[in-house]
Amino acid sequence: MELRYLKYFVTVAERRSFTRAAEELHVAQPAISQQIKSLEGELGVPLLHRTKRSVKLTAAGNAFLSEAKEILAHAELSKQIARRAARGETGSLAIGCVGAGASAFLPELIQSYRKRFPAVRVHLFEMTPEQQLQAFVREKIDVGFMRAMGASDEKNFIQQRMYRDWLMLAVPQTHALAKARQIPLEKFAREDFVMFRRSEAPKLFDEMTQLCAKAGFIPQVVSEPPMIQTLLLAVAAGIGVAIVPGCVRSFRQPGVAILPVRPVSPIIDFVQIRPKGEPSPTVSAWLELVRESLPAVRQQMEKGV
DSSP, X not given: OOXXXXXXXXXXXXXXXXXXXXXXXXXOXXXXXXXXXXXXXXXXXXXXXXXSSOEEEOHHHHHHHHHHHHHHHHHHHHHHHHHHHHTTOSEEEEEEEOHHHHTTTHHHHHHHHHHHOTTEEEEEEEOOHHHHHHHHHTTOOSEEEEEOOOHHHHTTEEEEEEEEEOEEXXXXXTSTTTTOSSEEGGGGTTSEEEOOOGGGOHHHHHHHHHHHHHTTOOOEEEEOOSSHHHHHHHHHTTSOBEEEEGGGGGGOOTTEEEEOEESOOOOEEEEEEEESSOOOXXXXXXXXXXXXXXXXXHHHHOTTO
């Protein structure tokens, strides 16, 4: 049963005229008549009483008319849904993020995205870099935000630099050097350090230990919290000091001072990642918004770099 047969039938039934239906549909009258006959043949019942002057619905035609209208309406709705999905206006978007690096800019990005695409369901997960990589394998997230990946992982992903960051030192506000403008890192060679586990962010961990090595010491690690927020709480509690990305200043953790260090750390990129390959329409729409927003994000996040 073809949709155009239904459309021809509905138009003739509502106009009660093959002539007016042909004019409205811009189709030759004999073609309309023939295709409605084909429809009747397929159904096995007459739908119209035809005379030279009028067209009337049979009982079967009257019953079929409402069903035909519903089918056509649903078909049109289905086309609209498909087109909206192709434009990325419906569906879902799952985002993984390292909260410390993304909390200052990601909420506003998501708000902007939801204003443009209110029918898309957005899911946000705070994850370590390693958890994000595992989530990509399980197809639990579509895009992620983390520190720049190592070469072994990068081959499967596309990275987009969001902003440049650098390493700083977190100390309790009660520390004797908490008000210094810049701290020589070697002064902390004998202090206890709080550091997250290397397995959670290997590349960033290595940058931190290499910075200590440049200052002439190996950090004495006394605690390994899994998340940066817990690490800052440990610093505030006086458990130790910590080398942290500068972006953690956005947390404004009470009792903690975040200070520049000497030697100055290398620049560390915070990136958006996604698997290689053709992105879905919802992901494409998100990527376009991110591209538009990059200048503002970098201006916000790179102050002082």
